[in-house]
Amino acid sequence: MSDRHETLTALLAALGSSDPRRRNAAALRIQEFAEAAVDELCRQVERPENRENRGTLVHVLGTFNCSSRFAELVRWAGLGGYEVQCHALNIMDTHRFAVTPTQLRDAERVLDELRTRDDMDPNDVEALHDQLREILSRAEDAQPDGD
Incomplete structure (x- = not known):
């Protein structure tokens, strides 16, 4: 080191x-x-062994250019633990992304999977779903015409 x-x-x-x-x-x-x-x-x-202790890792990512990491951030926000969700959502709110149609389709699948989570309060699932839906809507609106 x-x-x-x-x-x-x-x-x-x-x-x-x-x-x-x-x-x-x-x-x-x-x-x-x-x-x-x-x-x-x-x-x-x-890494699976970091699943219960990775919030700081996602937080630190927010200090870097994450423009190519939209898919990961959506997955972490939708399927991660509370701290990971918060940091991933913050990054998606404060960074700009060039999102492909494939990434948008994959993100829609994460939203579908989010609705099946039974380890979260249903009201929290709905609130998270709404936040991610808003982020995806902004990403779709930013798509160039013809895509």
């Missing part, structure tokens, strides 16, 4: 360089770290 910390420290220092090539190379490397962090956070959220 210390090598990674030293690497990040060096990259952050390089952002202050007067050499634009060094500064730009550091910025691009930091972007690679961020993308790798999103990938790993999503992998960890999906």
